[in-house]
Amino acid sequence: MKFERNNRYFQIALYAFGVIAASTLLALFLMNYSYFSSRFAAFFALLTPFVYGFVFSYLLNPCLNFVERKLLCRVDKPRLKRVLGLILTYLFVLLLIAVFLYIVAPQIGTSLAGLVSSTPAYLRQFEIFLNTTVRELLENLSIDAATIERIITPAEEIFAKVGTYLLDNIPQILNFTLAVTSGLKNFALGFIISMYMLYSRERFIAQSKKITYAILPKKRADGAMGLFRFVHKTFSGFITAKLVDSAIIGVLCFIGMSILRIPYAPVISLIVGITNVIPYFGPFIGAIPSIIIVFFESPIKAVIFAVFILVLQQFDGNVLGPRLMSNSTGISAFWVIFAVLVFGGQFGLVGMFIGVPAFAVLFTIVRSIIESRLKKKNMPVSTASYMVPGEIEPVKTTSEEPRP
Numbered sequence: 001m002k003f004e005r006n007n008r009y010f011q012i013a014l015y016a017f018g019v020i021a022a023s024t025l026l027a028l029f030l031m032n033y034s035y036f037s038s039r040f041a042a043f044f045a046l047l048t049p050f051v052y053g054f055v056f057s058y059l060l061n062p063c064l065n066f067v068e069r070k071l072l073c074r075v076d077k078p079r080l081k082r083v084l085g086l087i088l089t090y091l092f093v094l095l096l097i098a099v100f101l102y103i104v105a106p107q108i109g110t111s112l113a114g115l116v117s118s119t120p121a122y123l124r125q126f127e128i129f130l131n132t133t134v135r136e137l138l139e140n141l142s143i144d145a146a147t148i149e150r151i152i153t154p155a156e157e158i159f160a161k162v163g164t165y166l167l168d169n170i171p172q173i174l175n176f177t178l179a180v181t182s183g184l185k186n187f188a189l190g191f192i193i194s195m196y197m198l199y200s201r202e203r204f205i206a207q208s209k210k211i212t213y214a215i216l217p218k219k220r221a222d223g224a225m226g227l228f229r230f231v232h233k234t235f236s237g238f239i240t241a242k243l244v245d246s247a248i249i250g251v252l253c254f255i256g257m258s259i260l261r262i263p264y265a266p267v268i269s270l271i272v273g274i275t276n277v278i279p280y281f282g283p284f285i286g287a288i289p290s291i292i293i294v295f296f297e298s299p300i301k302a303v304i305f306a307v308f309i310l311v312l313q314q315f316d317g318n319v320l321g322p323r324l325m326s327n328s329t330g331i332s333a334f335w336v337i338f339a340v341l342v343f344g345g346q347f348g349l350v351g352m353f354i355g356v357p358a359f360a361v362l363f364t365i366v367r368s369i370i371e372s373r374l375k376k377k378n379m380p381v382s383t384a385s386y387m388v389p390g391e392i393e394p395v396k397t398t399s400e401e402p403r404p
Helices: 007-031 033-046 048-071 078-140 145-182 184-199 201-215 218-260 265-275 282-297 299-325 333-376
Strands: none
Touching (some): 033 048, 048 184
């Protein structure tokens, strides 16, 4: 007996088989989640050097462009120019690392050692400050003894807990340093991989474009290329400007603290420079603990440092930052704060840093989609047009305008 093939029932059976197979795979994955997650973690751990290499190559790409355009402009052979550009770029990076290791790092280590050894004495000084100066101040305000005890005792308990926490976590800080040291292998491999990425960057870009045009229709591929260019422009502009800005602020902080003879200048300048990469909240994250550190050494120096850091941040926010950033993200202050909080909550300090350009890209994509849909409906695109009360009228096209 011969059976005729029915395409409709064959498609239904094929879809049913696909659903059953996908459900079975999902059930197996959920039942063996710990096994698969460990396998995925091991696989992505192998990719860590390549992630480092991509990050290094992306950060060093502007430096390589500058060297090739300005210093090697008379070299005609492209391969020779690229090799010489890579040599000069990485020599500059190695020089910066050497300066940090031989000049900055020993000073930071000395400052950290002094800070750690002085922590118990600082805790005792603050306890004495609470029991003498603060108590006398409250007594001069005619506050009864019972109320004074209710104020002083909780403050002493809180500070004792903070001191215990700091002393207990000093070994963890050292362990973190050792963990960073053990990660130098991935750092070194990423450094080497970045050289290959930069040397063949045009080929990698061409291969990516080739795959994009092979998978997508031409119109969508053109749109994807435009989106990639915008993402690159937004991220590279923001990251480069922010790193340069933070480096300048860190150096100025060190110079100012050295002139004012404020203690722990290397450590505090490093803290201020690193935290300054975080928009809006970074200056506060770096300034508050730094002021506390200086306060333990000298309250007067802490006041001087607070005034100095306030002036420095005003210079950064009103003069240096605008000149370097030049509105590189194109989003308002509200959305910058929103991006820092949301991405920081999800991805920590890295999210607080890259959250602003990432959100700027998402914001621009959503805005372009909304404006495109509004244009199809002949509705106004400008936000100011929607601030008027009542209904919004469509925009009159040229053909609909009345003739004079």
